[in-house]
Amino acid sequence: MNERNANLLFATIAILVALVFTSFVLVLAGASPVAAYWYILKGSLGSWTKVADVLVAWVPLLLVTTGLLITFAAGLWNIGIEGQIVLGGIFTTWVLRLLQHSAMAPGLILFLAIAAGALGGALWAVLAGVLKVYGGVNEIFGGLGLDFVAVALTLWLIFGPWKRPGIGSMSGTEPFPESLWLPTLGHTRLSLWALLLGIVSIALVYFLLSGTYFGLKLKAVGKNPRAAYLLGIPATRYLMSAFLLSGLFAGLAGAVQVTAVYHRLIPAISSGYGWLGLMVSMLINFQPAWAAPVTLFFAILNIGSIQLPIVLQLDSSLSGVLQGALVLSFLLMAGVRQKWVARLRAEEGEA
Amino acid sequence: MEIELRHIHKTFGPVHANNDITLNVPSGIIQGLLGENGAGKSTLMKILSGYFHPDSGEIRINGSPIVMHSPADALRFGIGMLHQDPMDFPPMRVLDNFMVGYPQGLHPPRKEARAALKKISDQFGFSLDPDAYVDTLTIGERQQLEIARLLWLGAQVLIFDEPTTGISAQQKDSLFAALRRLAKEGKTVIFVTHKLEEVEILCDRVAVLRAGKLVGTATPPYDLDGLVRMMFGKAVSKGKRTPIEFGKPVLQLKNLAVEDSRLRIEGVNLEVREGEVIGLAGMEGSGQRQLLRAAAGLVRPVEGEIWVDGHNLTGKTYHDFLRRGVAYVPASRLEEGLVPTLSLMEHVILANEQRGLVIDRQAALEDTRKRIQTFNIRGRPLLPVESLSGGNQQRALLALLRPGLRLLLMEHPTRGLDIESAIWVWSTLKQRCREERTAIFFMSSDLEEILHYSDRILVFFSGQVSEPIPAESATTEQLGQLIGGRGFKTGKEASS
Numbered sequence: 001m002n003e004r005n006a007n008l009l010f011a012t013i014a015i016l017v018a019l020v021f022t023s024f025v026l027v028l029a030g031a032s033p034v035a036a037y038w039y040i041l042k043g044s045l046g047s048w049t050k051v052a053d054v055l056v057a058w059v060p061l062l063l064v065t066t067g068l069l070i071t072f073a074a075g076l077w078n079i080g081i082e083g084q085i086v087l088g089g090i091f092t093t094w095v096l097r098l099l100q101h102s103a104m105a106p107g108l109i110l111f112l113a114i115a116a117g118a119l120g121g122a123l124w125a126v127l128a129g130v131l132k133v134y135g136g137v138n139e140i141f142g143g144l145g146l147d148f149v150a151v152a153l154t155l156w157l158i159f160g161p162w163k164r165p166g167i168g169s170m171s172g173t174e175p176f177p178e179s180l181w182l183p184t185l186g187h188t189r190l191s192l193w194a195l196l197l198g199i200v201s202i203a204l205v206y207f208l209l210s211g212t213y214f215g216l217k218l219k220a221v222g223k224n225p226r227a228a229y230l231l232g233i234p235a236t237r238y239l240m241s242a243f244l245l246s247g248l249f250a251g252l253a254g255a256v257q258v259t260a261v262y263h264r265l266i267p268a269i270s271s272g273y274g275w276l277g278l279m280v281s282m283l284i285n286f287q288p289a290w291a292a293p294v295t296l297f298f299a300i301l302n303i304g305s306i307q308l309p310i311v312l313q314l315d316s317s318l319s320g321v322l323q324g325a326l327v328l329s330f331l332l333m334a335g336v337r338q339k340w341v342a343r344l345r346a347e348e349g350e351a
Numbered sequence: 352m353e354i355e356l357r358h359i360h361k362t363f364g365p366v367h368a369n370n371d372i373t374l375n376v377p378s379g380i381i382q383g384l385l386g387e388n389g390a391g392k393s394t395l396m397k398i399l400s401g402y403f404h405p406d407s408g409e410i411r412i413n414g415s416p417i418v419m420h421s422p423a424d425a426l427r428f429g430i431g432m433l434h435q436d437p438m439d440f441p442p443m444r445v446l447d448n449f450m451v452g453y454p455q456g457l458h459p460p461r462k463e464a465r466a467a468l469k470k471i472s473d474q475f476g477f478s479l480d481p482d483a484y485v486d487t488l489t490i491g492e493r494q495q496l497e498i499a500r501l502l503w504l505g506a507q508v509l510i511f512d513e514p515t516t517g518i519s520a521q522q523k524d525s526l527f528a529a530l531r532r533l534a535k536e537g538k539t540v541i542f543v544t545h546k547l548e549e550v551e552i553l554c555d556r557v558a559v560l561r562a563g564k565l566v567g568t569a570t571p572p573y574d575l576d577g578l579v580r581m582m583f584g585k586a587v588s589k590g591k592r593t594p595i596e597f598g599k600p601v602l603q604l605k606n607l608a609v610e611d612s613r614l615r616i617e618g619v620n621l622e623v624r625e626g627e628v629i630g631l632a633g634m635e636g637s638g639q640r641q642l643l644r645a646a647a648g649l650v651r652p653v654e655g656e657i658w659v660d661g662h663n664l665t666g667k668t669y670h671d672f673l674r675r676g677v678a679y680v681p682a683s684r685l686e687e688g689l690v691p692t693l694s695l696m697e698h699v700i701l702a703n704e705q706r707g708l709v710i711d712r713q714a715a716l717e718d719t720r721k722r723i724q725t726f727n728i729r730g731r732p733l734l735p736v737e738s739l740s741g742g743n744q745q746r747a748l749l750a751l752l753r754p755g756l757r758l759l760l761m762e763h764p765t766r767g768l769d770i771e772s773a774i775w776v777w778s779t780l781k782q783r784c785r786e787e788r789t790a791i792f793f794m795s796s797d798l799e800e801i802l803h804y805s806d807r808i809l810v811f812f813s814g815q816v817s818e819p820i821p822a823e824s825a826t827t828e829q830l831g832q833l834i835g836g837r838g839f840k841t842g843k844e845a846s847s
Contacts, residue, residue: 213705216697224690230681231701232673
């Protein structure tokens with residue numbers, strides 16, 4: 001069996017394991033697995049509106065995953081990604097609030113707001129980077145801390161300085177005028193601009209990581225910082241750049257959430273896409289080529305399971321069960337595959 | 352307790368680490384075990400202490416054969432080992448460390464343990480505070496703790512693997528006093544070392560290992576030259592050397608001092624000239640690596656100055672050295688030299704000067720193919736470097752070096768290579784010296800390699816550095832004695 005076939009086989013087994021596990025959970029919950037999977041498909045791809053909804057969820061997830069691919073290439077666990085999305089949302093909202101009553105063209109205001117979102121995410125990520133590089137705080141701990149600070153900051157803004165006239169509420173800040181919404185396609189919620197942004201981003205990062213000196217050096221620093229140093233690569237600069245770029249894409253995701261989806265700042269502006277992006281990154285073993293299809297699949301699961309509570313009285317968190325099971329079974333199969341390869345090599349060595 | 356090792360064999364892949372070793376150690380004496388790096392001393396002792404299982408052979412205690420599966424097993428038979436680096440738990444307290452390994456009970460007997468620790472400490476004159484944290488202790492005190500622990504657990508045979516590395520002279524004296532006392536009480540003490548002086552003042556008898564074999568034993572009074580010959584073998588050929596005219600100085604070390612947690616090297620004065628090869632000899636961990644690293648800017652010296660081509664680079668980073676044409680080739684290829692998962696071609700790209708932002712893969716592929724051919728690497732451009740064999744990884748490291756280097760600093764340039772590859776590696780290095788006027792500064796634990804390829808030799812012993820010795824006039828005996836710590840006249844003392 002050659003390596004390619006083996007990879008395919010292990011991937012298939014992983015998917016089967018995840019499906020069996022999820023089916024088991026469904027049976028426990030007293031539902032028919034077949035019906036559940038059918039409704040997920042119908043609920044995500046059953047009509048053009050639903051396909052559009054899938055793409056609406058796809059864009060931020062794709063942007064976040066794009067950013068994470070950069071930090072993972074540098075060997076960093078950017079757990080602060082959630083906070084970086086949130087800061088993107090906050091900075092975008094901030095600029096929109098500042099400029100919404102100005103005489104500036106709405107297009108220009110939107111552009112500035114989205115750029116500000118990218119900047120906000122990048123700043124929050126660089127903060128995690130500074131904590132790591134100069135403060136000796138592991139980026140996982142620093143990032144987690146900054147996530148909580150970011151959420152607290154959102155709540156404070158929504159219930160404090162940016163509260164709706166009268167009283168602040170969990171439904172978020174006052175919605176922006178329709179002129180400051182990213183234009184959407186027909187009657188759907190899908191913005192072609194956002195879609196374009198997502199696709200261009202992943203294409204750019206794919207090229208950045210596979211075809212440029214920057215990407216190669218980033219990988220060298222990530223895989224072996226000591227050897228990279230002996231090869232003359234300034235590790236600190238590359239680590240900081242990785243944080244900055246990763247945060248930039250996360251910030252863009254936050255900006256898209258504000259300008260194209262919610263049209264205001266809400267407490268859960270990140271929608272958990274940061275965590276989901278981490279899961280996807282692990283699932284695809286950090287390979288950029290797989291980011292687009294797998295994030296699309298995850299978006300399908302998310303949108304498709306929305307109607308499960310209505311039709312099958314199941315909780316919509318089923319998509320999370322399936323996604324988690326997929327990631328775990330893929331990681332498990334990667335481990336099994338490694339042992340299998342090691343045994344194969346050992347046998348070859350003896351022969 | 353009398354220990355008998357009979358026909359012990361142990362191989363690690365192609366290396367025959369212990370080759371038919373038979374040795375008797377009666378109780379009540381201090382048995383020395385002497386040998387250079389890789390002679391098989393540690394392997395043998397790890398077999399005796401249950402760490403390794405011999406491929407064949409037998410261990411007998413008081414005449415009856417025993418089989419051990421783990422160090423805990425060995426302790427049940429009364430055999431305990433102190434490793435070169437203390438195997439303890441630094442974040443825990445002395446008393447907790449003392450009780451680790453106590454065989455039974457959910458509820459450890461702290462009170463008895465405390466009393467036992469105090470009793471043993473008093474007996475041997477150790478000064479151990481049961482409530483201190485181990486990471487605040489010196490290496491010497493950690494050894495004392497380990498000795499006390501093994502005694503409490505009933506060890507009758509104590510093995511010491513190079514115990515005097517990194518401890519003060521005073522601690523060494525108290526360690527030796529403790530060892531003598533242990534022997535007097537009828538315990539069996541095995542003392543592993545490479546230091547001739549310690550054999551002389553401490554051991555009642557000594558066995559010498561070379562290349563996995565037991566090559567001889569001796570009793571006092573010791574014939575030191577004889578021991579050196581046993582350790583290093585006789586015939587070390589120096590080879591023909593084609594005289595190269597050395598140019599102006601490339602590297603200048605001025606009264607350099609380097610320090611780490613174990614060693615301090617000081618007063619190093621040296622000039623390395625264009626085209627010259629300087630070999631650093633000595634047992635591993637005697638300070639060669641620190642000096643080599645300091646000369647590359649990888650370690651900051653605590654005193655003195657480093658000049659490269661007339662520029663003072665003291666305190667600068669390795670990248671500044673790199674820009675001046677200095678390159679460092681580490682011994683641990685996959686840990687420090689190469690980036691696992693990246694391909695050979697990607698390494699070539701990284702090693703070359705960056706041109707533009709986008710990589711020209713076609714050009715890189717051709718370049719890589721050329722280097723694979725020139726350096727005779729068995730591997731393909733796009734395969735990850737970790738799939739190369741050790742020898743080919745070493746060739747790859749050499750293939751990555753830029754042309755026209757001023758100074759090449761190398762740890763063990765031919766470690767793990769077969770003889771043909773080693774000769775080939777040195778022929779390319781010497782070519783650099785001749786044609787590009789590169790100076791080479793390298794360390795090796797292979798005395799033959801040092802004698803063969805160096806123009807001058809520095810010998811290291813526990814942080815002491817000898818004066819440069821011209822390789823042409825050096826003898827194995829002279830170097831062997833120096834490596835064993837005899838006849839030292841450091842550069843500093845000589846100049847004062």
